[in-house]
Amino acid sequence: MAENAHMKAAVLVEPGRFEVRDVPKPTCGRDEVLIRIERVGICGTDLHIFNGHYAADKLPLIPGHEAVGIIEQMGEAVKHLEKGCRVVVDINLGCGQCYYCRRNEILNCSRMEQLGISCDGAFAQYMAVPSRLVIPVAGTVPVEVAALTEPVACVVRATRKADIRFGQSVVVLGGGPIGNLHVQMLRLVGAAPIIVSEPNETRARLAQEAGADAVVTHGDQLHETVMSMTDGRGADVVIESVGLPALYELALSLIRPGGHISAFGLTSPDDALPMPILETILRENSIKGSVAGMGEDMHDALTLLSHDRFRTDAFATRSYPLEDIRQAFETVADQSDSLKTSITF
Ligand SMILES: [Zn+2]
Numbered sequence: 001m002a003e004n005a006h007m008k009a010a011v012l013v014e015p016g017r018f019e020v021r022d023v024p025k026p027t028c029g030r031d032e033v034l035i036r037i038e039r040v041g042i043c044g045t046d047l048h049i050f051n052g053h054y055a056a057d058k059l060p061l062i063p064g065h066e067a068v069g070i071i072e073q074m075g076e077a078v079k080h081l082e083k084g085c086r087v088v089v090d091i092n093l094g095c096g097q098c099y100y101c102r103r104n105e106i107l108n109c110s111r112m113e114q115l116g117i118s119c120d121g122a123f124a125q126y127m128a129v130p131s132r133l134v135i136p137v138a139g140t141v142p143v144e145v146a147a148l149t150e151p152v153a154c155v156v157r158a159t160r161k162a163d164i165r166f167g168q169s170v171v172v173l174g175g176g177p178i179g180n181l182h183v184q185m186l187r188l189v190g191a192a193p194i195i196v197s198e199p200n201e202t203r204a205r206l207a208q209e210a211g212a213d214a215v216v217t218h219g220d221q222l223h224e225t226v227m228s229m230t231d232g233r234g235a236d237v238v239i240e241s242v243g244l245p246a247l248y249e250l251a252l253s254l255i256r257p258g259g260h261i262s263a264f265g266l267t268s269p270d271d272a273l274p275m276p277i278l279e280t281i282l283r284e285n286s287i288k289g290s291v292a293g294m295g296e297d298m299h300d301a302l303t304l305l306s307h308d309r310f311r312t313d314a315f316a317t318r319s320y321p322l323e324d325i326r327q328a329f330e331t332v333a334d335q336s337d338s339l340k341t342s343i344t345f
């Protein structure tokens with residue numbers, strides 16, 4: 001590769017301002033692979049970064065972490081992959097040495113880097129990544145399906161963390177892209193009933209199609225619906241998939257004694273929750289956080305996607321070229337028929 005090779009990348013220079021410009025094409029280290037990006041989804045986290053609510057100290061940054069692409073080049077130490085192979089990328093890079101990395105709790109490593117979040121990612125023609133983060137995609141899996149591996153990995157992990165089992169009643173607050181994937185994941189693990197709260201009619205319909213047993217579009221009917229579908233007890237688990245403090249208060253009112261809340265939607269850093277402590281003790285309730293998906297979550301997500309366990313049509317319809325990334329970001333919040341906006345190359 002020429003020393004002065006360049007590529008196009010979307011650099012977020014400050015909150016709200018992308019510049020699509022030529023930047024140096026990454027070089028491929030000894031134990032790295034160079035990936036030619038084919039498609040990358042825009043995630044809620046990207047929107048938080050774009051708005052300056054998350055990782056603002058990392059700008060300027062090339063965001064983008066829901067990538068699928070083709071291996072174009074491999075470092076000399078990489079033996080287990082092949083050039084030309086389609087791959088997805090686990091974005092979580094732990095230090096490898098600390099207490100958390102040893103326990104495979106990489107997301108708690110204080111020196112963790114996340115590609116596209118704390119360091120440069122995939123809104124670019126190429127990305128060089130350590131080979132151990134790369135997962136090959138079977139040739140039969142369409143690129144737009146493979147591109148959902150990272151968001152599906154997030155719900156795989158959240159489901160594991162919340163220890164959701166068959167026969168458990170679960171409420172999902174929010175029927176956006178991640179809420180929709182939660183519903184599908186819950187269906188796979190046999191949760192029942194699955195109740196979704198989503199005010200937007202289109203997303204409510206998509207949640208129903210994704211397998212929800214009941215979808216409530218008027219918030220004031222949610223409590224009654226949950227109680228009537230759980231013999232008056234409340235739900236085993238409530239998944240907060242929006243990121244609003246007020247919804248945690250609602251969630252507390254919807255869980256049964258002994259039940260728990262899965263904290264998932266990103267809130268603003270200063271958002272806090274007044275907890276009814278005594279009630280929490282007496283009812284043995286808990287709140288469990290879950291963020292991102294890593295390692296085996298990514299592998300499991302790709303396995304499920306490869307075997308058509310998720311309905312992905314509503315995630316695949318809207319895509320833009322890199323040059324139109326500003327326009328693409330404008331559409332992310334739009335709650336029409338598409339659940340996902342992607343950048344394609
Ligand atoms: Zn994501």
Ligand SMILES: [Zn+2]
Nearest residue numbers: 095098101109
């Ligand atoms: Zn570490």
